[in-house]
Amino acid sequence: MKYERVRNFINGSFKDVSSARTLPVISPVDGTLLAELPCSSAADLEHAVEAAQTAFPAWSRTPIKERVQVFFRYKYLLEKHLKGLAALVSEENGKTFSEAVAEVEKCIELTEFATSLPQLVAGEVLEVSTGVECRTSYVPLGVVASIVPFNFPAMVPNWTIPNAIALGNCMIIKPSEKVPLSLSVIARLLKEAGLPDGVLNIVNGDSEIVDAICDHPDITAISFVGSTRVAKIVYQRSTQQLKRCLALGGAKNHLLVLPDAKPDMTAQNVAASMSGCAGQRCMAASAMIGVGEVDHIVDLVCQEARKIIPGQNLGAVINQESKERIERYITEAEAQGARILVDGRGATVAGKESGTYVGPTVIDYVTADMAVAREEIFGPVISIMRTSTVDEALRIENENPYGNAAAVFTQNGGMARYIAERASAGMIGVNVGVPVPREPFSFGGWNESKFGVGDITGKSSIAFWTKLKKSTTKWNPEEGVNWMS
Structure with missing residues (x-):
């Protein structure tokens, strides 16, 4: 001891x-x-x-x-x-x-x-x-x-x-x-x-x-x-x-990504938001909703995720029980037809084999009824859903029972305001992946x-x-x- x-x-x-x-x-x-x-x-x-x-x-x-x-x-x-x-x-x-x-x-x-x-x-x-x-x-x-x-x-x-x-x-x-x-x-x-x-x-x-x-x-x-x-x-x-x-x-925080979003900035924000503190924070990005054609941004998110290495710039999850629970979510989503683009299951760190690590995980083609889309995972996992319209994306965000944070990535100010006003969350980000208010603004x-x-x-x-x-x-x-x- x-x-x-x-x-x-x-x-x-x-x-x-x-x-x-x-x-x-x-x-x-x-x-x-x-x-x-x-x-x-x-x-x-x-x-x-x-x-x-x-x-x-x-x-x-x-x-x-x-x-x-x-x-x-x-x-x-x-x-x-x-x-x-x-x-x-x-x-x-x-x-x-x-x-x-x-x-x-x-x-x-x-x-x-x-x-x-x-x-x-x-x-x-x-x-x-x-x-x-x-x-x-x-x-x-x-x-x-x-x-x-x-x-x-x-x-x-x-x-x-x-x-x-x-x-x-x-x-x-x-x-x-x-x-x-x-x-x-x-x-x-x-x-x-x-x-x-x-x-x-x-x-x-x-x-x-x-x-x-x-x-x-x-x-x-x-x-x-x-x-x-x-x-x-x-x-x-x-x-x-x-x-x-x-x-x-x-929380189950949604990032709405529009086709005109700055690709590099968006990908870096999404990856950092989902993996910071090993995803064990109530402001972590857990669900990304791509509106329209965003494959080029998804590809960059995967590139950024692969730069995140357990034991180097990614910490451990709190215990073995959490590691197993997070990996069950990933396996279940895969069995339901989602596509695992970056797989963090089975992660280990040399010299720290008894540590509890989950690698960054990107899951694409998730549907809104899957557990990974609805439930808090509390791990370095991002679930990507696809919609053709902003209103459809907002419906998914609004129907989730949680309401900590939501963010939109776009260069269209009018669209950013439209989404910010309609998202059902207490903390909103525009081109910000973790919209935690700074003092004296309050958290809730x-x-x-x-x-x-x-x-x-x-x-x-x-x-x-x-x-x-x-x-x-x-x-x-x-x-x-x-x-x-």
């Missing part, structure tokens, strides 16, 4: 859990046993909630301009330790080192946004009548929770930690049991940055602790990122307990890619992590009373 046993982070220090039940943490890069993860019990969660409740009064009363000073220092520490944290992200998740560096750089951008929150939550004041003033202020909720996935061990926690905590809340965060190590480093950096004890607490475990978080009466709000199946469960279970919940689920999809109101990052997150207080004040009785006062 390469690292010491994972521990919870409670009230500013790492602590063992009460349960003897454990899970292995295995690197998908080469199959190395990295650590042993204990599964927290409801009693362990109770300790975390108590610590957060104790810390909340002082933290919430601290002026926000003072709270964000922690995140100025945290940003500096992320920059200082960028390469070390990126190496750990790569090791436990399987993505390439350059992808892990980009992930930590995104953490830095997210933290930078949090430092701007004092300017965004200043509230409003207006004299609504002579001597009568109305004022709004943003008030933290209390103890909140965040449940995060395996595919971005550092970035997704930083979708929620900086904003929720800078806004005055205290947080319980539960990392994926597959990738718990990066979050422990983040906790250490935040403590070094001066975050008071109890403001951030980590509880490790599996679905049992997720259920306990959903049910706990003193947790007021929950954010979740993961599969749609689990997002629905978390949303339903937590809202039944009268909590706020924002649960982000899966539609349909079965998101359950709850608002988005998880950017300005939209403020409304989720706070409640709005309205105050009306009058100090001049000599003015008399009218209907406005």
Whole structure:
């Protein structure tokens, strides 16, 4: 075992859990046993909630301009330790080192946004009548929770930690049991940055602790990122307990490629979008819809895909179960009549034979009823469908239950706008294969890619992590009373 046993982070220090039940943490890069993860019990969660409740009064009363000073220092520490944290992200998740560096750089951008929150939550004041003033202020909720996935061990926690905590809340965060190590480093950096004890607490475990978080009466709000199946469960279970919940689920992102698209740029974007982070991201291109004659672009997509080599510029998928599931999708599509143009099944990396790799895969002549066209694969696989009209392509996109992202590749501005306005997705790209909004614009999809109101990052997150207080004040009785006062 390469690292010491994972521990919870409670009230500013790492602590063992009460349960003897454990899970292995295995690197998908080469199959190395990295650590042993204990599964927290409801009693362990109770300790975390108590610590957060104790810390909340002082933290919430601290002026926000003072709270964000922690995140100025945290940003500096992320920059200082960028390469070390990126190496750990790569090791436990399987993505390439350059992808892990980009992930930590995104953490830095997210933290930078949090430092701007004092300017965004200043509230409003207006004299609504002579001597009568109305004022709004943003008030933290209390103890909140965040449940995060395996595919971005550092970035997704930083979708929620900086904003929720800078806004005055205290947080319980539960990392994926597959990738718990990066979050422990983040906790250490935040403590070094001066975050008071109890403001951030980590509880490790599996679905049992997720259920306990959903049910706990003193947790007021929950954010979740993961599969749609689990997002629905978390949303339903937590809202039944009268909590706020924002649960982000899966995706099936469509790229509509028109014949006038710039061939080289389009092919590079399609290949990069479908294979980045081994396709294990909810913004990955999973389906390409060619409108009209696009064979020349499909050929270039295949050329670009063949440049993507497992173990070099393509990372591993998270575990053997995922590898087998992805390859079953490919085999099933082939059996149903689709044509495999680039085949990533059976990929291995010399010297890392125990790693879990799937090569880039391009599947052509997919029909909309096939599983590879409808379901989230979460691997480096692109399914190509063919249509003769834009409206037919939009129908396919609209009928898919998900709604995270959609993109169009064309040089026709009018057509780009036509498609952007009609695609049923929360994030749209025009000649952009991964249309992730940059701060301060918020991240969030539609349909079965998101359950709850608002988005998880950017300005939209403020409304989720706070409640709005309205105050009306009058100090001049000599003015008399009218209907406005």
